[in-house]
Amino acid sequence: MMLTCIAVDDEPLALRLIANFIEQTPFLQLVGSYSSAAAALRGLQQQTTAVDVLFLDIQMPDLNGLELARVLDKGPGTDKPRVVFTTAFNQYALEGYKVDALDYLLKPFDYAEFRRVADKALAYANATRPTAAEPALLPQEDYLYLKVEYQLVRVDFRDILYIEGLKDYVKVYRQSEARPLLSLSSLKSLEERLPARQFMRIHRSFIIALNQVKSVSRSTVQIGSATIPVSDRHREAFDQFLSRWK
Known part of the structure; x- marks a missing residue:
């Protein structure tokens, strides 16, 4: 299974690092890279296919990462990206839980930490996404x-x-x-x-x-x-x- 991803960070070096980590991971595909939450929101609205994972910085000017996550959470449809916050601050855990964040990456992080979260995203997708061979979460399941x-x-x-x-x-x-x-x-x-x-x-x-x-x-x-x-x-x-x- 391939997971489509978007990276959002206002720091160019951090954004490039996340993009490189996504490209190193065989089951992740980078479909967008943005330096602001507002640009990411526009990009998500223009996407013709669903985005599976959003790697999202929290502290950004104008619209911050938590605000973007809340906007997406209240939006229409069920094919919403799972959010992984990338932040240098750990005090946002409760707010992240409220917007159903998949996980956190606390800056600075290495590829091993990134891969742990990527594997978690893949496990979540395998558990919840219907497939031709084994439909997930259908009423006939026990x-x-x-x-x-x-x-x-x-x-x-x-x-x-x-x-x-x-x-x-x-x-x-x-x-x-x-x-x-x-x-x-x-x-x-x-x-x-x-x-x-x-x-x-x-x-x-x-x-x-x-x-x-x-x-x-x-x-x-x-x-x-x-x-x-x-x-x-x-x-x-x-x-x-x-x-x-x-």
């Missing part, structure tokens, strides 16, 4: 991948107990682990990726695995040691589920 602390974690459907939504994050509670997984995702987007025959939204903040339900009442569900409320909005669908228990 697992999904979640972004957890700059890595992809495979979660089997049969391992899920329930999922709790917390604003921009979700907590996934599993049988196999005592601690839940925390992932930057909305409950709605996760609901769309889960098979309806196995999972049900019973509250604005909760999705449950139906085969994990131990007991039910009119207004709650018991899963393991957790008691989960059923909201009025989801009561009709829940009542239909209850009717199958009778």
Whole structure:
């Protein structure tokens, strides 16, 4: 698999270094090199094919790297480049997490560090991009991948107990682990990726695995040691589920 890349940095030497590293990597293809975020945005808008990875400096005049990442994150379409920030400052980790950055390269970095991130980008693409031989993340699969602390974690459907939504994050509670997984995702987007025959939204903040339900009442569900409320909005669908228990 070949990944298309764009490099953005207002320092000519840093931009040339990233471009050289991309050209040294067999599965990366450089399709654009820009000295400002504004020029990169125009270039991305003019691209006729999707860009897979954006190597992006943060501190730049006018539009900075974080602002560009936010613009892209809010833009239309699903074929958005994964961002790798290249920066001399490490205080942007939280902001980078909010825009779903794939990783960081802290300046100065060498090719070994660059290759580690490139390999990570390739692994992500292989896990999420559909191919003719093995479609990824289709409904008939029995697992999904979640972004957890700059890595992809495979979660089997049969391992899920329930999922709790917390604003921009979700907590996934599993049988196999005592601690839940925390992932930057909305409950709605996760609901769309889960098979309806196995999972049900019973509250604005909760999705449950139906085969994990131990007991039910009119207004709650018991899963393991957790008691989960059923909201009025989801009561009709829940009542239909209850009717199958009778």
